[in-house]
Amino acid sequence: METNVNPLAVILVYFDSKGDRLLYRYPYQTLGQTEVANDEQRKSRKRNPYAVANTDDLLQTPTHLGAAKSQGQLQGFADEVLSALFAVKPQLCNQKFELKLNDVRFVSHPTLIPHKEQRSGPMAKQQMLINIVFALHAQASYSIVKCYHELSKRLGLALKFEEQRSGYLTEQTAQMARTHDEQQQQPLERTLELIAERCSLAQALRSIFHDLCTTGLLSTSLNHNLTLCFCLPAKAHQLHKKGSMVDPETIDRCLRALKPYHGMLLLVDFAELLDCVPPTGARMLWQLVDVYDPLISLQSMSSNADLSIEHVYKLVSHLVYWAKATIIYPLCETNVYVIAPDAPLHTKSHLVEKFSARFAGMSLFEVISDFSLPTSIGHLTTPLQQPARQGILAQMVIWMLQHHLLMQLHTYVQFMPSEDEFGDSASCSNHLRDAISDEEGDQEPDADELHGSMLSMSSHPLPVPAVLVGGHRREVSEDHSSLASDNIAVQPSSSHKSNFSITASMSTDNCDSLDSMEDEQKLKELLQVFSDADRAAIRRIPASANVDDLSLLVKLYQMGYFKSEHHLEEIMYFENLRRSQLLQLLDKFRDVLIIYETEDPAIASMYNTK
Structure with a gap:
């Protein structure tokens, strides 16, 4: 739930040789007075005279901590109780501290910090403990608790650095304690407000609380020297897609799948990018932003910006972690898009007016209706369109991607020969052979008679006509060798060119036969990677007789590209193939290759509504 992301309160507890003390907390809720008011309200209620008090369960003692939170604020805990709980022993410092009381979970990272003036003196071993505690809903997920612990740890390290540099923490804690002593007779809310006016550390904690509850992005300056940047992804990503709970683990899975062929799409203006990086990293960020283009890949951006791909x-x-950008495939005509299933396209959506303000005279519903079915950008453009119109269409697609109204579909391939078809083909072949054998059996006597007559005819010499050779009559029934020599002698005018052509044709036929034998042997070797059933299915495809096509098929199969885990764009990049070349291969072997379109699971998991 969205409410579980927001903190209930932020508490600053200090402990040194003089004892522990809760110096500051925000919001300014008087926890003890709230408890007393609730007790008085319960007592003032009209009691039912027929009610029976249950005193059997002695272990279930009544407690006032049942309503520990109310309207998003922490209630029911006195400052003395919280101070005693969070002033932990040194053995529990510099590690995660987590405590759950009823429906409130407290998370912090207690930090031991040496005093600046005593770091080199004989009392250097004396340290002060600072503990910045965040009160959360008990139902908060593990990822949210982990993020708040990380923030408490960073705050502790930042204060330790500033204390060692200029004694900042000693000065701030002394000012807070002095204000508490001066305002003992005043209401606690007034004391905390006065502390916020006097102490910059209290102002920073108040600013952090507001940023966490509104945007989840904070950039706070401590002592006007150290800038602390932090992002709560579960809150920050809801700014672009309401209701999406994105945890750091999901973002890490998405970023681990990042490849050079991917692209980047900014979700905010350039002016908002500097809020998420410290000043030391601004220069490299601007190098990347200067060459930013959603039409090119990260590898191209790396080359244009003169930065390494890492x-x-x-x-x-x-x-991406700070919800300033998202991962896409570079925009091109072959990209296929469809309306996102959770796109906020109701008539009261604020995106309708926002789209009309961005693209004058255009209707969001009219434009996005073209993507009701999976459609590529190329299908929406024609060669007769003006380039300006095509540019506007690209800008509208980018705008809809930024607002998560469209999702891209990729084509995946699965190697799946159909066993049913193979079985039917085999049965048809068996039926055909049985039918032929039956016909031969029916015509067997006629065949024997024909065979016998042929044998009888071959046993008797046939009348051979006489031919005239050299003016003499000669029977052709003489030896075949003499006839061959006579035939050669009959044609004394045959040229050497004709003899050469006959020899050349014979050699060409021999070479073709040798090449065909080599190709056949190579085809058999390539098919060895498949099982017997798969090999039989592939052999029935005409394209399997082509060595080049079969070699490419086997190569992609061995690389594991036909397991529905790699889309066409990834295959094209890693194997250096053209789209047309890959599509032709899929068409030739469509009997054993199944293609389907779906979104990239690594990228899509970031914005799944939970």
Whole structure:
């Protein structure tokens, strides 16, 4: 739930040799007075005279902590109780501290910090404990609790650095304690407000609480020197897609699948990008932003920005984590898009007016209706269209992708020969052979008679006509060798050219036969990678007789591209293939290759509504 992401309160607890003390908390809710008011309200209620008090369960003692939270604020805990709980022993410092009381979960990272003036003195071993605690809903997920612990840890390290540099923490805690002593007779809310006016650390904690509840993005300056940047992904990504609960583990899975052929799509203006990076990393970010283009890949951006691909990966991952950008495939005419199933396209959607303001005279419903079925950008453009019209269409597609109204579909391939078809083909072949054998059996006597007559005819010499050779009459029934020699002698005018052509044709036939034998042997070797059933299915495809086509098929099969895990764009990039070449191969072997379109699971998992 969205409400489980927001903190209930932020608490600052301090402990040194003088004892523990809760110096500051926000919001300014008087926890003890709230408890007393609730007790008085319960007592003032009219009691039912017929009610029976249940005193059997002695272990279930009544407690006032049942309503520990109310309207998103922490209630029911006195400052003295919280101070005693969070002033932990040194053995529990510098590690995660988590405590659950009723329906509230407290998360922090207690930090031991040496005093600046005592770091080199004889009392250098004396340290002060600072514990910045976040009160959360008990139902908060593990990822949210982990993020708040990380924030508490970063705050502790930042304060430790500033204390060692300028004694900032000692000064701030002394000012807070002095204000508490001065305002003992005043209401606690007034004391906390005065602390926020006097102490910059209290102002920073108040700003952090508001940022976590509104955007989930914070960039806070401590002591006007150190900038602390932090992102709560579960909250930040809801700014672009309401209701989406994106945890860091999901983002990590998406970023681990990042490839050079992917592209980047910014979700905010350029001016908002600097909020998510410290000043030291701004230069490299601007190098990437200067060459940013949703039409090119990350590898092209890396070359244009003169950055290594590893640096580009880190910058893009940082922007994606901070909900400043998302991962796409570079925009091109072959990209297939369809309306996202959870797109907010109701008539009251604020995106309708926002789209009309961005593209004057255009209707969001009219434009997005073209993507009711999976459609490529190329199908929506014609060669007769003006380039300006095509550019506007690309800008509208980018706008709809930024607002998660469209999702891209990729084509995946699965090697799946159909056993039923093979069985039917085999049975048809068996029936055909049985039918032929039956016909031969019916005509067997006629065949024997014909065979006998042929034998009888071959046993008697046939009348041979006489031919005239050299003016003499000669029977052709003489020896075959003499006839062959006479035939050669009969044609004394045959040229050497004709003899050469006969010899050349014979040699060509021999070469063709040798090549065909080599090809056949190579085809058999290529088919060895398949099982017997798969080999039989492939052999029935005419394209399997082509060595080049079969070699490419076997290569992609061995690389594992036909297991529905790699889309066409990934195959094209890693195997250096053209789209037309890959589509022709899929068409030739369509009897054993099944293709289907779906979204990239690594990217789509980021914005699945939970």
